[in-house]
Amino acid sequence: MAQEKSGNHGLGRTATDVEIRAWNIDIAPTGEGLPPGRGTVQEGRQVFAQKCAKCHGQTGVEGPMDRLVGGHGTLKTDRPIKTLGSYWPYATTLYDYIRRAMPFTTPQSLTPDEVYSVVAWLLYQNKIIPEDAVMDATTLPAVQMPNRQGFVPDPRPDVPKR
Amino acid sequence: MSQKPTLSRRTFLTAASLAGLAAAQAMLQPLQAQTPDAPTVPEDPTKVPGAPPSAYGQRSSFEQAQRLAGSSSSLTPLQDLHGIVTPASLHFERHHNGVPLIDPARHRLLIHGLVERPMIFTMDELKRFPAVSRLAFIECSGNSAGEWHEPGGQTAQQTQGLISSSEWTGVLLAIVLREVGMKPDATWMLAEGADAAAMTRSIPLAPALEEALLCYAQNGEALRPEQGYPLRLLIPGWEGNVCIKWLRRLKLGAAPFMTREETSHYTDLMPNGTARQFTLVMEAKSVITSPSGGQQIRPGFVEIRGLAWSGRGRVTQVEVSTDGGETWRKAQLQKPVLAKCHTRFRFPWRWNGQEAILQSRCADETGYVQPSRQALVAVRGLHSIYHNNAIQSWKVSRDGAVHNVHV
Numbered sequence: 392m393a394q395e396k397s398g399n400h401g402l403g404r405t406a407t408d409v410e411i412r413a414w415n416i417d418i419a420p421t422g423e424g425l426p427p428g429r430g431t432v433q434e435g436r437q438v439f440a441q442k443c444a445k446c447h448g449q450t451g452v453e454g455p456m457d458r459l460v461g462g463h464g465t466l467k468t469d470r471p472i473k474t475l476g477s478y479w480p481y482a483t484t485l486y487d488y489i490r491r492a493m494p495f496t497t498p499q500s501l502t503p504d505e506v507y508s509v510v511a512w513l514l515y516q517n518k519i520i521p522e523d524a525v526m527d528a529t530t531l532p533a534v535q536m537p538n539r540q541g542f543v544p545d546p547r548p549d550v551p552k553r
Numbered sequence: 554m555s556q557k558p559t560l561s562r563r564t565f566l567t568a569a570s571l572a573g574l575a576a577a578q579a580m581l582q583p584l585q586a587q588t589p590d591a592p593t594v595p596e597d598p599t600k601v602p603g604a605p606p607s608a609y610g611q612r613s614s615f616e617q618a619q620r621l622a623g624s625s626s627s628l629t630p631l632q633d634l635h636g637i638v639t640p641a642s643l644h645f646e647r648h649h650n651g652v653p654l655i656d657p658a659r660h661r662l663l664i665h666g667l668v669e670r671p672m673i674f675t676m677d678e679l680k681r682f683p684a685v686s687r688l689a690f691i692e693c694s695g696n697s698a699g700e701w702h703e704p705g706g707q708t709a710q711q712t713q714g715l716i717s718s719s720e721w722t723g724v725l726l727a728i729v730l731r732e733v734g735m736k737p738d739a740t741w742m743l744a745e746g747a748d749a750a751a752m753t754r755s756i757p758l759a760p761a762l763e764e765a766l767l768c769y770a771q772n773g774e775a776l777r778p779e780q781g782y783p784l785r786l787l788i789p790g791w792e793g794n795v796c797i798k799w800l801r802r803l804k805l806g807a808a809p810f811m812t813r814e815e816t817s818h819y820t821d822l823m824p825n826g827t828a829r830q831f832t833l834v835m836e837a838k839s840v841i842t843s844p845s846g847g848q849q850i851r852p853g854f855v856e857i858r859g860l861a862w863s864g865r866g867r868v869t870q871v872e873v874s875t876d877g878g879e880t881w882r883k884a885q886l887q888k889p890v891l892a893k894c895h896t897r898f899r900f901p902w903r904w905n906g907q908e909a910i911l912q913s914r915c916a917d918e919t920g921y922v923q924p925s926r927q928a929l930v931a932v933r934g935l936h937s938i939y940h941n942n943a944i945q946s947w948k949v950s951r952d953g954a955v956h957n958v959h960v
Contacts, residue, residue: 400732402678406663406671414663414802417743417753420811467826471936481811488813491751495650498749542820542830550924550932
């Protein structure tokens with residue numbers, strides 16, 4: 392059938408809301424996509440100790456895997472330390488990434504409250520939110536990350552020819 | 554080392570017999586002749602019938618080129634390859650939480666967000682769309698990341714091995730997006746994989762629509778699992794990480810989604826502390842693959858061979874220097890020269906046994922010329938990790954050994 396005008400090859404089918412909801416796990420910087428739930432720094436401390444510390448260290452600094460805490464003010468130096476605290480522009484990315492990819496060996500196993508709380512603890516460890524802060528779908532997108540203004544568009548080609 | 558050639562097994566058995574295991578060897582050898590994967594090499598292959606046909610071919614057991622695998626990536630042995638196509642078995646790998654095992658009959662692609670009709674496609678349906686094939690390179694933007702400070706790798710595989718070229722077949726992204734209907738305010742697309750990293754990148758829609766492919770085949774057969782089986786996104790010329798493997802979801806939006814892989818990673822930190830974001834294009838680059846680090850040459854005729862490529866289009870010229878960049882001469886380009894694909898170059902040389910520094914420098918159809926390391930570092934400093942496309946230098950010492958150096 393000549394259906395080229397509408398670009399319609401008659402392939403595929405309409406996705407249901409249930410199907411979309413099951414896979415639609417990304418979180419935008421606006422907070423769009425954040426689920427109901429909440430988490431505190433105190434709760435996050437426990438989640439981190441149980442489920443994250445063996446790879447990222449007791450305080451999020453020691454590793455052996457990616458360092459998650461510190462590095463503030465190092466980006467211009469000879470030894471830049473890029474962490475979620477010193478480098479990441481959006482707090483929402485933390486929710487998105489931890490929910491989709493962590494813990495590394497059991498990804499997508501945390502409840503929304505566990506993700507909110509471990510995010511709260513990591514932001515607190517990085518001195519970005521106070522110890523009594525509560526993270527939820529409203530407060531998390533409002534968190535101002537220190538390096539929010541640190542990113543620029545791609546200017547390449549940038550190297551002058553000889 | 555799964556492909557131990559027959560000869561080394563025989564060598565091993567000989568050594569074992571020397572150690573006083575002659576009886577054991579006598580028992581092993583007739584058995585070995587019957588094992589299909591360890592045939593005895595005949596003195597004269599014209600005097601004995603050869604092997605029968607097979608269902609799925611293997612390379613000669615004498616060939617040993619292999620990827621160099623780390624925990625989450627493996628490198629293509631560029632120094633061992635010919636022409637421009639990378640065998641699928643040797644295509645570099647980079648994955649962020651392993652290679653998933655996916656049944657294509659159960660795999661689905663969901664397209665939603667700023668579309669007229671959110672839709673789901675099966676693999677069979679995607680294969681029924683009009684198909685296209687094209688050759689293209691995929692390069693990880695972390696290729697040569699270990700070469701910024703000092704010479705890091707010994708071989709071309711170690712210094713530049715995160716690049717490969719293949720013939721890719723699939724359906725144009727633009728055709729499938731027409732099927733769902735893009736809303737006018739859709740400017741970005743989130744692409745997500747079905748791996749344990751649920752790898753996710755935001756892609757600016759307008760430039761991607763020109764050439765992006767939803768691929769299901771590589772070099773004539775189904776994609777390899779390491780390359781995204783059963784479905785991967787290919788955006789020719791852009792960094793490998795956006796060519797999402799095991800693709801299961803596309804979501805159109807009005808702004809970038811700011812995933813971890815476009816904020817924490819795959820951003821380029823500059824000396825002033827700012828970082829470049831969405832540095833997607835892979836700029837022109839070349840490397841001499843032979844003679845290259847770890848190899849040994851002899852005086853006399855040596856054909857210098859290498860690969861050049863540009864994410865902005867065709868390679869128009871490759872120049873070779875044998876004196877560390879003092880003088881440059883044009884190399885010959887093997888046709889066809891294809892946009893956003895490996896281009897093979899060759900340069901005839903006579904080595905006189907003196908120290909030499911071999912370099913290649915390419916230019917592309919936009920007029921861009923591959924920079925020296927100094928010129929690149931002068932602009933970007935030493936901490937940007939990604940997009941190191943500097944000229945590679947190989948030093949030939951008097952004994953014919955070739956080493957990675959910075960000049």
